[in-house]
Every structure is written in C-alpha cells, then in structure tokens.
Amino acid sequence: MNGNARSLRSRTAWLGSADAHRSIVAEHTAGGCCNAEIATRMSISRRTVSTHVSSVLKKLDMTSRVGLAGEVIRRQQRNRSRPYV
Template sequence: MGGAHGHRTRRRRPRRRRTLQPEIAARMYISRRTVSTHASHILNKLGMTSRVELAAEVIRRKNLDRPPSQD
C-alpha cells in the first residue's frame, strides 16, 4: 500500500527555517548586539534562558490548543 515500494509514505510538514540574529539585524537595520539584547529581554520577561526553551513552550502551548484525538 502507499508508495512505489509497497510502504506508506508520510506527508512531510514544511520545515521552518531558523532565522539567525545577523539576518534579523540586517532586515531591521539594527546591530546584531541590539537583536541579542532584545531577545534576552524577551526571554527574561518570560522567565526563560534560551530560544530552545521558548520553542519547547510554544510547541507545548500549541498542543494544548488541539482537541484530543479520537483514536
């Protein structure tokens, strides 16, 4: 069933490309240091220490918004 080799193929989600601080700085016409400072302030206000921790929280909150599966 499924693909050419008889196994199912899983539909892939498009990957979001991580935006780097130098790229953000260039787009906003500000220094890399300013981007870093703003990012640090946002993380501090949220009580977090890293972008990875922030990403994990975003995923957790998105999962809370989903209805339970009907398996």
C-alpha cells in the same frame, strides 16, 4: 488605526507590555534566524537583537532560544484557534 498597525499589534500582543521590536525579534528567533539574520531583516544592529532576545528570555523566565521558539509557536497557535468576534 490602519490595517498594518492593527496587524502588528495583534502579532505582538502575546508578549504583553514588550515593544513591537522585541516581539518581532522573538518571532524571527522562533523561525530559526540567528541574530545576524534578524539584524539584517529588521535593519538594526546585532547588539540590539541580542539585547531584545535577552530581554524576552528574561521576561518569559526562559534560558534558551529553543524554549522561546516553542512558546512563540504555542501562543500563535492558541491565537489562531480563537474565533473572531
């Protein structure tokens, strides 16, 4: 496995079994991007982005993008605070 694949897996592991696209969409959402911006950045349709956002919100039992942003940030901070083994 190359470094990029490992980096992607570590960035997206926090969402559990969801695929990498959903995790990346969640990170962009946490960064304040709207669906159109995310779609352009990822070269996917706005409808796909909307589906991914809805899926992530449902998986995490949340109803808002603001709540999702807070959860992404909390999990990223928690992962950064762990010492590397």
